Amino acid sequence: MSILLKLPQTKRSLVNIIRCSSNISSSDTPKFDMENPFEKEKQKCILCQTGVQVDYKNTKLLSQFQSSYTGRIYGRHITRLCKQQQEIVEREIGKAQNAGLMSSYNKDPAFLGDPKLYDVDNPIRPHRF
Amino acid sequence: MITYELCVLFRMMPKAELVTCLKRTANAIYNKGGILRKLENLGTKDTPYKISSHGLVHRQASYFVYEMNVPPANLDDLSEELARDVDIVRKTIFRKNLDNEVEDCTLHEELQPAPYRKDVKDLIAKARKLDKPKFVYGNNLKYYPSRNNYYWIY
Numbered sequence: 001m002s003i004l005l006k007l008p009q010t011k012r013s014l015v016n017i018i019r020c021s022s023n024i025s026s027s028d029t030p031k032f033d034m035e036n037p038f039e040k041e042k043q044k045c046i047l048c049q050t051g052v053q054v055d056y057k058n059t060k061l062l063s064q065f066q067s068s069y070t071g072r073i074y075g076r077h078i079t080r081l082c083k084q085q086q087e088i089v090e091r092e093i094g095k096a097q098n099a100g101l102m103s104s105y106n107k108d109p110a111f112l113g114d115p116k117l118y119d120v121d122n123p124i125r126p127h128r129f
Numbered sequence: 130m131i132t133y134e135l136c137v138l139f140r141m142m143p144k145a146e147l148v149t150c151l152k153r154t155a156n157a158i159y160n161k162g163g164i165l166r167k168l169e170n171l172g173t174k175d176t177p178y179k180i181s182s183h184g185l186v187h188r189q190a191s192y193f194v195y196e197m198n199v200p201p202a203n204l205d206d207l208s209e210e211l212a213r214d215v216d217i218v219r220k221t222i223f224r225k226n227l228d229n230e231v232e233d234c235t236l237h238e239e240l241q242p243a244p245y246r247k248d249v250k251d252l253i254a255k256a257r258k259l260d261k262p263k264f265v266y267g268n269n270l271k272y273y274p275s276r277n278n279y280y281w282i283y
Contacts, residue, residue: 048234055226057136057171057194082236088229099136099221100190103177124240 045082046117047089054088056095059102064117065089068107077125080118130198132166132225137211138176138190138218147191150216154195161207163199180218187218196225 047054054061065079073093076086096102139150155165171192180187199207204222211220243249
């Protein structure tokens with residue numbers, strides 16, 4: 001190869017061959033303007049996914065976002081809700097507690113067996129406590 | 130026209146009395162120039178916490194929700210009138226929820242690492258604004274004057 005390249009004529013011809021081959025646009029050449037095929041699917045929070053309307057009268061749903069030990073509302077990093085939904089849930093829980101529909105120091109014992117919507121021990125960000 | 134929800138807790142009483150109480154509350158709404166849209170019974174059950182009102186402690190109550198349209202100016206009067214009712218343990222007036230639906234879920238963006246999140250980016254940009262202005266050498270000249278001097282000497 002090195003001997004060939006030393007001759008000016010052969011070198012020129014080689015370059016021509018390479019240039020031509022790179023300019024060929026056949027159906028086999030990959031298209032580089034396509035979208036990222038490895039992009040992950042967008043995650044949605046459980047309330048947006050199911051389209052459930054949050055209402056202060058629906059205490060069974062609201063108490064699922066409450067700690068069974070202290071009655072406190074779990075944070076966004078535990079419930080895995082989006083910012084808007086978490087705000088709505090917190091507002092509706094406050095309304096329910098004011099109206100005398102829901103307790104604020106404990107979870108209603110009737111709802112203790114409800115299915116868990118999220119894992120309390122596996123928050124997105126670590127706890128402060 | 131704003132639709133309100135009036136959540137009322139009546140004390141424990143016989144059915145006949147409860148009916149008169151419900152009528153009385155409905156009449157109070159009518160007298161304030163309002164109309165009733167719906168009356169919902171949420172049942173008689175234990176209250177989540179003990180509630181004291183009018184000198185009595187209540188641990189059980191009958192829950193009702195009135196859906197109504199009342200002129201907003203008369204809302205305080207209505208609330209005050211219901212507060213004087215001895216049979217009512219607790220009453221709260223809420224604006225009825227319009228669609229609480231969220232258009233697009235932002236959870237995906239919120240799960241990104243901190244430097245990629247929009248709120249963090251905004252915070253950083255805000256902090257950069259507070260930086261002290263830095264002295265720029267060269268008086269906005271396009272060239273570096275000392276370097277020219279260097280060439281001038283030699």
